[in-house]
Amino acid sequence: MSSTVSTSQGMHPPTRLGSLESPDSWPLSVPFGQPEQDFNDDETELLSVSWNQDYGCFAAGTSNGFRIFNCDPFKETFRRDLKGGGFGIVEMLFRCNILALVGGGANPQYPPNKVMIWDDHQSRCIGEFAFRSDVRAVKLRRDHIVVVLEHKIYVYNFLDLKLLHQIETLGNPKGLCCLSHHSNTSVLACPGLHRGQVRVEHFGLKVTKFISAHDSHIACITLTMDGLLLATASTKGTLIRIFNTMDGTRLQEVRRGLDRADIYSIALSPNVQWLAVSSDKGTVHMFSLRVRVAGEDASNHHAAAQGPGMVHQNSSTSLDALISPNTGTNTSSSLFFMKGVLPKYFSSEWSFAQFHLPEVTRYIVAFGAQNTVIILGMDGSFYRCSFDPVSGGGMLQKEYVRFLKANKH
Structure with missing residues (x-):
């Protein structure tokens, strides 16, 4: 073409x-x-x-x-x-x-x-x-x-x-594709040529990695800003998986629910401590992650924006840095990690915090400042919600705007 x-x-x-x-x-x-x-x-x-x-x-x-x-x-x-x-x-x-x-x-x-x-x-x-x-x-x-x-x-x-x-790519009517945005990494992720496969291009390293992420077709993907981590969901919509893009290793798996759902968006927080997902079920689910970007200080987003160099990393080094030595704040999880030890499979975990929306339209989600989540709806709705990083549970709505009716500035 x-x-x-x-x-x-x-x-x-x-x-x-x-x-x-x-x-x-x-x-x-x-x-x-x-x-x-x-x-x-x-x-x-x-x-x-x-x-x-x-x-x-x-x-x-x-x-x-x-x-x-x-x-x-x-x-x-x-x-x-x-x-x-x-x-x-x-x-x-x-x-x-x-x-x-x-x-x-x-x-x-x-x-x-x-x-x-x-x-x-x-x-x-x-x-x-x-x-x-x-x-x-x-x-x-x-x-x-x-x-x-x-x-x-x-x-x-x-x-x-x-x-x-x-x-x-395989048929990609949704136009699934995401990029890294650090100056020292150039990563692209997109559907591969087989069902459930994600192709990752590390253009700077001239490396192509194929990840068999799901059994069903890919429905949603997102990368961290530096492209080291990939989150995926399939058309089944029950599980979200996080992978190391350097070697394709699965690092964590979280469960949105048991019933099939159409996943609209996946968001990773800048400090890679949280993951949020929106779907046609009307609930935004947020999960606590046990992975982190190599060299990233969770309290300093600006330092994280610089990102570590990838050229001299090997798989074992990058994996060691990508696994957090503890479970973070997800008190419902009984799993823990010792630094440098990577189990082959993690049991899926349920969401840490939730926000319920009308099941009337498609929503996309992102993380804001100070433990907030921002949600946009195709009905012209803007939500800002806060979550408790210790206790989780239901998020609190802090702001709601119909943005198509917002005043001109």
């Missing part, structure tokens, strides 16, 4: 780009060649929601434009309301002014087989990708643009849009 790439002059490294911290950083000129409109939010359909790479912001694609929101404190920081059409994918690059846009909805702004790389500071498209089939997802790093089709993934260099890698 071929692709066509067109580039305009003036491509800049994304590290030099401005910020989306406030609406003042966006120019007053209107892109896309059409005037901004005042729309009744009751008539606006939400087509997509997606986090940025550090989960501090999220983008909402709508039937008549897109909007950018800050999570803490919650506020709408920017919007484009357009007469032309909708956006099925709006992918941010941290908080900079680069966006990857794909049309969506009944009246798409762009054809769904095209990816537009938009620089809103220059108010123009700086790159365009066209494919023979619809785009299922787009993922961005500061050095890579990744386009996911149903059976293939293309990896491009950000600066010149040259094709670097092509990856064949």
Whole structure:
């Protein structure tokens, strides 16, 4: 399946780009060649929601434009309301002014087989990708643009849009793919060519690892920021498993429930102490993890963001560092680890904390600051909940917003 790439002059490294911290950083000129409109939010359909790479912001694609929101404190920081059409994918690059846009909805702004790389500071498209089939997802790093089709993934260099890698996958209608976001690791995870298999590419090491994660088809995957840990769920939706991406070893297994469920999202906390999962059962489950990233200080997220080098690690060294010497705060667990000892199989553990939601829509979840979880719903709902890191149990709702009806800023 071929692709066509067109580039305009003036491509800049994304590290030099401005910020989306406030609406003042966006120019007053209107892109896309059409005037901004005042729309009744009751008539606006939400087509997509997606986090940025550090989960501090999220983008909402709508039937008549897109909007950018800050999570803490919650506020709408920017919007484009357009007469032309909708956006099925709006992918941010941290908080900079680069966006990857794909049309969506009944009246798409762009054809769904095209990816537009938009620089809103220059108010123009700086790159365009066209494919023979619809785009299922787009993922961005500061050095890579990744386009996911149903059976293939293309990896491009950000600066010149040259094709670097092509990856064949099993049928992937959800566009499952995730990236690491540390400067010293370049990791991609996606479905493999067999049922239940995850393919992990360590581009910096030129290593490909295939992990047989589940018996059923893969339904959801996520990586830690440095790509050392992978969490997976299958279409059965009962178990979530955590793997070491260096050698594929299973490190832990947690149980969402006994009945089949459609897993919508999996989130790992920055200190890799907690895992949260959302599903069609309407409950967000949170689990205590016994794994940690090598060299990471759980109390210092900024230090963790630097990440350890992977080039000189071997499997035994990395495994030793990935296993916590105790069970953390999960008082319901009777298992414990001695440092350097890795059992071949862990009995699955039940959730440590929960938050119940209306079973009316799809939700995605992420971790916020100070023992909080943030939940976004495809009905336009924003929840902030807190959890007790010692006792667990039911989470407390701290904030609720209907973000499509939020005031303009």
